[in-house]
Amino acid sequence: MYRFAWLLWAASGCTLAGGGPPMGRAATEYRIALVGTGWAAPEAFLEAARRVEAACEATAPFDHYRPVWVHRSAELRPFRPAGRPSRMLDVEAGPAWAAAEGTGARCVLVLVAGRTGGAGGAGLAVIGAMDPSFPAGAVHELGHAVGGLQDEYGGPPGPACIMRSTREARFCQACRQVLAGALARGAAVTLEGR
Numbered sequence: 001m002y003r004f005a006w007l008l009w010a011a012s013g014c015t016l017a018g019g020g021p022p023m024g025r026a027a028t029e030y031r032i033a034l035v036g037t038g039w040a041a042p043e044a045f046l047e048a049a050r051r052v053e054a055a056c057e058a059t060a061p062f063d064h065y066r067p068v069w070v071h072r073s074a075e076l077r078p079f080r081p082a083g084r085p086s087r088m089l090d091v092e093a094g095p096a097w098a099a100a101e102g103t104g105a106r107c108v109l110v111l112v113a114g115r116t117g118g119a120g121g122a123g124l125a126v127i128g129a130m131d132p133s134f135p136a137g138a139v140h141e142l143g144h145a146v147g148g149l150q151d152e153y154g155g156p157p158g159p160a161c162i163m164r165s166t167r168e169a170r171f172c173q174a175c176r177q178v179l180a181g182a183l184a185r186g187a188a189v190t191l192e193g194r
Ligand SMILES: [Zn+2]
Pocket: 152, 160, 161, 162, 163, 164, 171, 172, 173, 174, 175, 176
């Protein structure tokens, strides 16, 4: 109800006394399309989608810039890119974005049934709902896709960050700032060499 009320407010183009959106909501709406592929039952896809949404909205800065989620389904063909880590799972960007056409989505997260792995960058993320990291892995991949964040695997110990390990339930301060900037602009950061 709250979200619906906010959308009405945004659509009306009015400004509130004191300016800005109510309850600290981001001024710019950020839509993420969750595109299900390979699901036998829509209920199972919706349950996985809601787990992603809950995990994401519990993680700063997504908790503040709460995305608007839209659901779609498509027959995509997930594949493991040659020469990349075995857990990596990707899809062709064109069909994935085509599935989200008309939704106004800034980012597409493909939710794959029954497969493991994930990948993300340049506005497109992929996650297998059977991946052991799920749904934290989805938040990690959205870090790549929305903020252009890099993996923080290996190297010297750094601040706790979900880009370092999906066992961490938060982004580090630096990643939060980059993500917040992208969410506030309503634009995904392009990651070269995805
Ligand atoms: Zn980080």
